[in-house]
Amino acid sequence: MITNDRQFRISKAQLERFRASVKAFDLAEATGRIGSSVLAKAELAALQCQIDEIAEDIREYEALRLGAVSVLKAKSLQELPQILIKARIARGMSQRELAGKLNLKEQQIQRYESEEYSSASLRRLAEIAQALDLNISEVAEFRQPSTTSERSSEINWELFPIKEMYKRHWFEGYTGTLSGAVAQAELLISNLSKRAGSQPRLALHRKRVRSGSNIDMYALLAWEWRVLAKSSSSPKASNYRPEKLDDSWLKRLVQHSHSADGPIRARKYLEEAGIAMVIEPHLPSTHLDGAAILGDNGPVIGLTLRYDRLDNFWFVLLHEVIHVKCHLKKGRLEDIFDDLDSDANEIEREADDLAGRALIPDDLWETALPRFLRTKESVQAFAAELQINEAIIAGRVRKEADNFTILNDLVGVGQVRRLFPEVPFGQ
Numbered sequence: 001m002i003t004n005d006r007q008f009r010i011s012k013a014q015l016e017r018f019r020a021s022v023k024a025f026d027l028a029e030a031t032g033r034i035g036s037s038v039l040a041k042a043e044l045a046a047l048q049c050q051i052d053e054i055a056e057d058i059r060e061y062e063a064l065r066l067g068a069v070s071v072l073k074a075k076s077l078q079e080l081p082q083i084l085i086k087a088r089i090a091r092g093m094s095q096r097e098l099a100g101k102l103n104l105k106e107q108q109i110q111r112y113e114s115e116e117y118s119s120a121s122l123r124r125l126a127e128i129a130q131a132l133d134l135n136i137s138e139v140a141e142f143r144q145p146s147t148t149s150e151r152s153s154e155i156n157w158e159l160f161p162i163k164e165m166y167k168r169h170w171f172e173g174y175t176g177t178l179s180g181a182v183a184q185a186e187l188l189i190s191n192l193s194k195r196a197g198s199q200p201r202l203a204l205h206r207k208r209v210r211s212g213s214n215i216d217m218y219a220l221l222a223w224e225w226r227v228l229a230k231s232s233s234s235p236k237a238s239n240y241r242p243e244k245l246d247d248s249w250l251k252r253l254v255q256h257s258h259s260a261d262g263p264i265r266a267r268k269y270l271e272e273a274g275i276a277m278v279i280e281p282h283l284p285s286t287h288l289d290g291a292a293i294l295g296d297n298g299p300v301i302g303l304t305l306r307y308d309r310l311d312n313f314w315f316v317l318l319h320e321v322i323h324v325k326c327h328l329k330k331g332r333l334e335d336i337f338d339d340l341d342s343d344a345n346e347i348e349r350e351a352d353d354l355a356g357r358a359l360i361p362d363d364l365w366e367t368a369l370p371r372f373l374r375t376k377e378s379v380q381a382f383a384a385e386l387q388i389n390e391a392i393i394a395g396r397v398r399k400e401a402d403n404f405t406i407l408n409d410l411v412g413v414g415q416v417r418r419l420f421p422e423v424p425f426g427q
Contacts, residue, residue, distance in 0.1 A: 001057060001060075001082065001085065002057050002058065002060070002061040003085055003089070003095070003110075003113045003114070004094070004095055004110075005094075008058070008061055011054050011057055011058055011061075012058060014054055015051065015054045015055060015058065018047055018050050018051045018054065019051060021047055022044065022047050022048060022051065025044050025047065027040055027041070027044065030043060030044070038369060038373070038378075039369075041372075041373060042369055042372040042373060045372040045373060046372055049372070061089065064086055064089040064090045065089055065090075065092065080117075080125065081116040081117035081118075081120075081125075082116065083134075084117065084125065084128050084129065084132065084134070085113050085116075087129075087132045087134045088132055091132055091133075093132070095109040095110055095113065096109075098128070098131060098132070101131040102127060102128065102131055156218075157185040157186040157189060158182075158185060159218040160185060160189055160218045160219070160221075160222050161216070161218070161219045161222060161283055161284065161285075162178075162181055162182050162185050162189075163178060163182075164219075164283055164284065165181075165188075165189075165192075165222055165226075166178050166181045168424065170192060170222075170226055171188045171191070171192065172191070172192075172195065172229075173191075174188055189222070189225075192222070192225050192226065192229060193225050195225075195228075195229035195232065195233075196224070196225040196226075196227075196228035196229045196232065196295075197228060197232055197295060197296040197297065208333060208335070208336045208337070208345075208347065209337045210336075210337065210338045210339055210340070210342055210343075210344065210345070210348050211287050211337075211339040211342050214285070215285065215286060215287065216283075216284075216285035216286060219283040219284065219285050219286050220283075220286050220288075220337060222283060223280065223282060223283050223286055223288065223302075224291070224293060224302075224335065224337075226280055227278045227280050227291070227293065227300060227302035228293065228295050228300060230278045230280065231276035231278050231295060231297075231300045232295070232297065234271075234276065238271075238272060238273070238274050239274045239298065240273065240274030240275060240298040240299055241273075241274060242325065244273050244274075245273065245321070245324070245325045247358075249273070250318075250321070250358040251358075252269070253266060253269055253270075253318075253321070253358075254314070254318070254358060254359055254388055254392070255387050255388055256269055257310070257314050257388050257389035257391075257392060258387050258388055258389055261419060262310075262314075262389060263310075263313055263317075263416055263419050263420075264419055266317060270301065270321075274298050274299070275298065275299045275300070275301060275321075275324060276295070276297075276298070276299070276300045276301070277300075277301045277303065277317075278300060278301070278302050278303070279302075279303050279304075279305060279420050279423045280302055280303075280304065280423070281304055281305070281306075281423065281424070281425055282304040282306060286337075287339040287341075287342075288302075288304045288306065288337060288338065288339060289303070289304060289306050289307075289312075289316045289338050289339060289340045289341075290302060290303045290304065290316045290317070290319065290320045290338050290340075291320065291335065291336060291337045291338060292320045292321075292323035292324050292327070292328055292335075292336045293328075293334070293335050293336075294328045294329075294330060294334040294335070299324040299328060301317070301320045301321065301324065302320075303316060303317065303320070305416055305417050305420075305423075305425070308413065308414055308415075308416050308417045309391065309395075309411045309412050309413050309414075309415075309416065310389055310391035310392075310411060310412025310415050310416060311391040311392055311394060311395025311396075311398075311411040311412060312395070312411075312416075313412075313416045314359060314389065314391070314392050314395075315340075315355060315356075315359065315392075315395065316338070316340060318355035318358050318359055319338065319340065319351050319352065319355040320336075320338070320351075321355075321358075322350070322351040322354045322355050322358070323336045323347075323351055326350065326351070326354070327347055327350075327351070340352075356396070359388070359392050359396070360386070360388075360392065360393070360396055364386070365396070368382050368393075369381070369382060370382050370393055370394075370396075370397050371397065371400065374397050374401060374406060374407070376407065376409075376410060379393045379394050379397065379407060379410055380410075389412070390410050391410060391411045391412040391415075393410075394407040394410035394411050395411055398411070
């Protein structure tokens with residue numbers, strides 16, 4: 001990010017140098033020098049990538065400086081420092097002028113902005129926002145503490161999605177009508193919770209929900225009990241031992257993706273490690289991709305297959321496995337629910353990062369040709385080298401490029417749900 005006119009001038013000079021390098025680039029000469037036409041093309045692609053990044057930074061700085069931006073939105077508090085920097089630029093205020101308003105030295109503002117205010121106190125951030133005449137609106141969501149409201153007697157049974165649960169045949173043994181199910185909601189849902197091995201309580205203080213939308217907590221609870229009930233009806237092959245989930249275990253899990261029935265093999269592999277994997281479509285107003293749940297008989301991973309693509313399946317699965325391995329703690333954090341399209345907190349960012357590394361190790365991805373070429377051939381060759389499904393590579397390329405129209409024929413569209421014919425998708 002460009003923060004001042006000096007950096008702006010340097011960036012413009014860099015842009016011209018890179019453009020001149022691309023214009024003068026001799027593919028034949030580079031091929032002879034490197035000994036590979038593929039690597040020569042990768043070198044050219046890397047130069048173009050640098051041009052795109054610098055040009056975008058310049059465009060953003062110019063737009064801010066010209067006053068073309070009047071509203072700046074942060075998705076989380078972590079983005080507030082960048083908002084403050086952009087607001088200063090949009091106000092047409094130099095770092096020296098801002099420092100003067102705060103009775104600080106210019107170097108202090110430069111230092112703050114170079115480190116994105118990591119050393120600034122909350123009071124200092126508030127002072128800077130005030131100096132910039134910046135109106136900040138923030139929505140805070142509180143984790144609910146454990147209270148007597150969690151007792152089953154205080155649950156409002158009418159708030160459960162009875163109609164949807166009835167439609168999906170979640171009330172085992174019940175053969176009556178929908179109106180009868182509504183009348184017997186407490187009994188039927190209590191029976192579901194018992195099959196799940198849970199007492200009918202919300203226990204919100206032990207849950208973490210990652211979502212970009214308003215969540216229906218009763219629908220979420222119903223889905224959780226359904227997943228736990230299904231997991232209890234299919235005993236795992238062995239007891240869960242956390243130490244088993246080391247790097248080599250994760251690597252073998254990912255390599256199951258190389259098989260056409262990889263998701264089926266993954267479920268069996270998890271069961272052998274004492275982890276249940278349950279496929280259950282999400283309920284309306286839950287917006288779920290997956291969940292990691294600490295059940296009475298060990299960890300359970302629930303997957304909704306909201307997006308029927310292989311790349312999505314493997315990323316969501318590894319994300320939840322990382323939660324099981326690193327984050328689930330009895331009595332502290334027992335349920336983690338994920339909408340992976342939404343913003344991430346610290347735990348979620350760690351799970352995203354570690355899942356990405358487990359799928360494709362950083363040291364191999366750093367020089368991987370698909371990063372630069374973004375071609376079908378380079379993706380397939382790299383997937384064969386790692387002995388993993390090409391969809392994982394293609395998905396990573398699309399994510400980094402922020403372009404979900406490329407490599408569409410490699411991400412395994414429609415190749416996951418069909419492996420689980422027993423699951424009633426689209427009811």
